[in-house]
Amino acid sequence: MTQPQTFTITAVYEGESHSFPCRADQTVLAAAEAAGVPLPSSCCSGVCTTCAARISEGTVHQPDAMGVKDDLKEAGYALLCVAFPTSDLTLTAGMEDALYEAQFGQYQK
Template identity: 75%
Template sequence: MSDTAAAVATYNVSAEFEGATHSFPCQADQTVLNAAEAAGVTLPSSCCSGVCTTCAAVISEGSVEQSDAMGVKAELQQQGFALLCVSFPRADLILKAGQEDALYEAQFGQYQK
């Protein structure tokens, strides 16, 4: 193993989805969605490029780097919304997946009235 591979931090992710909580490891250079799939945990996803909001989640503890999350306004990212397909963990995470409708309402709800 190279020195760079040994230096990659691994974080614990606890993801609630459809009433079940799944825990799995996620490396700092791995998206949360890829880590979930590697652990056999199926979470919603579609485009896998940070544009659609199918993989939206709300992070209640921890933080992610999601510079490619074009589908989430910066102020909503600060409120905890994340797109798991482009989210790299920066701490242990507790999140609720399957939040596409909540994100849509937060981003566009005022235009629907």
């Protein structure tokens, strides 16, 4: 059996940069936890957006990210608890407020 591909994730969170490996069949959040990198999470099922991140380089597969609109996924937002890497990634975690603002900000004026 061939092993799933492993990618390198570089995650910036609260001003610190962390690098850890993530298999193609592993969510970015699970890989961070396995590597001892503390990234925010709550529901772990793609709903609450606590784990929101913005990807600056690379791509993910996140069919279960119900909390993110398609155009924001294209802008790089991802829910790390349901995001599987399809390349090496550079991302900023802790983007819940920014994602909320991007999705709902226009309704609050």
